[in-house]
Amino acid sequence: MSEVQSPRDNPIEAVREIWRCGDKLLKGFKLYGAGHANAAAFAGDLHQKLAGFLAAHQSLEVVLTTQTVFFEGEKLLRGAGGADKNFAHALGLAGVTKLRFEPGFERDELDRFFTVLVKNAGDEDELLTQLWATPLPHLKWSSASAIDRADPDDAATAAWLRAALKIVERGKAKSVDPVARKPPGLADLARDGLAELTAVPGPPWERLKLTSEDLQAIRSELMSQRDLTVRALGYALDPARPDPELGAQLVLPVLERLVGSGELGQLCRLLEQLGQTPLGPEGATRLLGSRLEEIARKALVALEQGRARPAEATALLRRLGVAALPAIVGALARLPTEARGAALDATADYLEQALVTLTDTLTTLPAEAALEVIARASQVGGAVAIDLYDAAAHHAVPEVAAEGARLAPEPTVFSPRRALAAIGANDLALRAAALEYACREKTPGAAAAVEALLQEAGFKTLPIEEKKALLSALATLDPERGLGAARQLFSQKSLRGGLAFDETRAAAALTLGRLGDVHSRRALEGLAGRASPGLKDACLEALNRIDEVAGSQTP
């Protein structure tokens, strides 16, 4: 050919490139999953190329066959292995004949489209169903009917094809019903309970009235799935012989959707409704069985990701009930470290109570369950785990007790529960460490525990250093209580007196001084002039401290 000029711009190479990217994305989705960074990068690449094409050419339409793809009448895929490189191959097999991408095809549509392709690739029926049910406003397709595609010589399809064609042929007949049937007689109708037909009224115009509110109400009712699940459960479960497996099959899909979308409030209401079925609240929790942990974990993740509110998450965890506590511990254990912190913070109150409950009930759990709990607790770590180990160490089954003892840290490693126990114990060294921990961590209940010790008869016989330590700890934990206790001890009188008595008053005097109690000044001054040397020194020191405190508070 002479003077061959350059060809016009041909879009087919651009479409081939789009198909290459699509193939890469499909394989990426299969290999890594939709959320993976690589898959996201492939999707971004494909979307960019597709958007570029759509901007230049308005739309991208291809013709699909079971073997290949045509764009503008030309094969897109070359070579024998074309089907392996055609991301739309499954659609062609399912009977899709044309596929059109339209301007505005968004990135999330692309993700949804490929998710449908990957999830349903092996199932022609479900593929087309899901493609239709998925919101893909900028993707259009047309497909051939299964009847058009069926092979009449194929034994597997012949039977149903014949049956279908029988119906189709009837549609072409002159009359659908070749033999006229006798119209109903009025007497027959009355006998059948259709008395209304014996006097058919005129058009019921008034029955056609529909306000927009009516329509909206019907639409909302029809859209609601929640009530349906509870009703279905009611019908499916025999109250006398509840079948958790059956119930779970009914309820779990709904629960999983609600948890997945972070609709924890709705989830809570559903659980509440389930509790009102013949199952009862505990039965409802048992129904969820092994999926409890997953539900709890998803709830905590939804919380951490900001898809759910703390109050909702807490309410849900409460709703799951005591039976779900091991699952909650497991869920916490399986959260990533950073998410675990956020979840613990957000649901701290509930989790604290829940874990206390769990610790209290651990010894009543079967050995297997108890071992599972402490194994999971070891993944959570912290004070919660320590309490659970201690509880396990008292389990009746030796195997559990041994495992609890093995996992439990040194006695001087405290949890709030351990600290409270140590404060009440007779081991003075351990108590001193526990008081230090309690003062540092502001352990709830520690002040009351110390106060109880001060009121015990044995307090008087304690060494002076121990008395000082207890009063000092109480003043730190709860200054008001510390002041009350110190005043009481300081002002007590004894006919016999004695060293122990003086030591107690001396310790109380020092506490009053430390707390800067100006109201005790007169009593301290009075005793400073006549008391035994030890008590006198304590009173003088207390007075100095009161002056210091008063001085420091003077503007």
Added chain:
Amino acid sequence: MSQPSSGGRQLGGFQIMGVRKEPEPVKREEDVGTLLRTTDDDREPARALVRAAFLLLKTAMMYDLGNAALAAPLDGMLSAAKVFLDQDAVASLQRRHDGFYVNNALVARDTAMAELYPFLEFAFERLAVHELLLQRGVDKQAMRVLLKHFQGRMTGTSAAGEHRWETVQLRELPDERALAARRERERVVSNYALACVRMSEVLNGFAKGLAPNLARLRSALVPLLDLAPSLEPVLLAALGLTREKPSAWSHAVNCAVLVGLVGKRLGLERPRLLSLASAAALHPLERVLPQPSSDKRRSIKLLVQVQGQGEELAERLVAMAEAGAGLSDSPHVVSRLIRLVSAFEDLVAGSEARAPLTLDEAIRVLGAEAGRRHDPRLFAVFARTMGFFPIGSVVQLATGEAAVVAGVPSEPAKLLQPPVILATGPNPGALANLALPEQAPRRIVRAALPSELGVNPLRWLVGG
């Protein structure tokens, strides 16, 4: 070491022998030319014309009109057309539903033609016509006008459809257009038939205690739910096909279609629509169980055996329990809707004990029962969707003509004056909108069963 030959290649200083020389890349136009040379057959001028048209349009898609590459295809086209122009004065290339025709002779889609057909189909689709007609006197200049138009269609700058130049015409084939529309309507019927077959498979499975494939049923329901409004009358009329011999599966599919229709009118989203329709389809499960039982929960237990139903299972169970077995006195709205359409189907299909009612009679019965047996709001939605003379009703007009109702008036006040297709009289097949003043003489006198007037409503709605 032997001398390097042209068949070998150099690699790292060594001559590798026996490696086949890489073929030169073939240019696109040469590729097409090769194809033509190897398949052209001068003894079959019709095939030659198809191939020439392919080459010309393909080249025109690739090159500007002034390009020298167009010269040979233009010559080829004129030469191929000359045989027919000399003989018949015209050369016509038509795209019909079953293939390409040259001067009314089919060019078989054999292996060689199968390579060309996809592009020619695309080209005719883009031109939005069925025929390219060349008349005696056609020359290169005339062909260039055609090619310019074709290039305009590719870029969207020329109008689609029929065009007439001096010796070249792009023409529509009205019969083909009508046939395509009719095939579309026929596809609705075949989709309905397929859904019936799938439904019977599912119910047979249950009856035998097997777990049926619900995915197949769902996929058969989708084309019925995804129907353009213009095709809905065909589907509604198709429901009558299976009412002649009422069965559980026909009842089930018809209920699914009607529930889907109501759902569409309410603007429900697709997944919900599908869920509702499949619940409606499965609600009469107890009708197929081998032995009647006092245990109303038997069908529920059967359905639960089917794995992978997800959230939809709950809906199906409730529909089955409340609309089918009637276990509840205060049914859920889904069950109420299914009960309503199920009652409608029972009335129009009749039974061994009771003859069928006409569609309008069934609507009136439901209207009378609204507020007692049926939810009045749902009845209102249903009646507005179906009309007082539902689509597919066979009616007798005051003029004595028989007609088939083909639509639902949008104004409630005109529900008794729907558009109809005349089935008898001087103008069979004509559409008459009874709401128009000029159609006043054609008042509906009564409705009748199709068999009574010997009218198959579906046949009229599909056409032909």
